Amino acid sequence: MAEPTMIYKITILELLQRSGFPLSNSQITDFFLEGDLTDYFTAQQAISDDEDAGLIVSTTNHNNTTYSITEEGKKTLELFKEKITPALSKDINKYLKANSITMKEENSYKATYFKADRGGYVVQLRITENDVPTMDLSFHVASKEQAETLCNNWKVKSDDVYMSIMDILMT
Structure with a gap:
């Protein structure tokens, strides 16, 4: 064996x-x-x-x-x-x-969170392509539940978020 x-x-x-x-x-x-x-x-x-x-x-x-x-x-x-x-x-x-x-x-879709020093949580969302960041976002949220929701939804909605941000910034 x-x-x-x-x-x-x-x-x-x-x-x-x-x-x-x-x-x-x-x-x-x-x-x-x-x-x-x-x-x-x-x-x-x-x-x-x-x-x-x-x-x-x-x-x-x-x-x-x-x-x-x-x-x-x-x-x-x-x-x-x-x-x-x-x-x-x-x-x-x-x-x-x-x-x-x-x-x-x-x-290539990474989402993590950690407890912030002054309360709440910091959520880090990232898209990479060939180990190069395509988009890197950080948010401060009030609760662990909000942090988990953002992380859980990231894989599904990250492309839409990316396109929306690009549309807004390019016009």
Whole structure:
């Protein structure tokens, strides 16, 4: 059983390395589930093990956690790259080719909030494209509920907000 678990851990490293951008927990898990490679719980354990070993690092913004490969992860991947079979390599390429645009878009909308020093909450909303900020907004709101509402609505309404601001400022 140790061998398949190691392959899952190495596969996560390869997936992150080839993607070229951070992937969410669900994006990594979807690769394993769509390919019928393992079950949800085993995939979660492999992600957790990679993170505990310092091979990947997580970044959390509001309700979204993304993972990136670390330098230690890159070194480990080089040592165990032969564990990625040609068939598995082909599956990774196929998954990234089919999903990379959608995955990149999903991860380009960031929303987070934190408690302000003088009361209320500061909400930070961001759209990035190729790791370059396209729009960066900060708001001070009175309650945690308002902060959560802004963050939850950001992914759905950010394009409309962007276009509205551009229209207003360009006229």
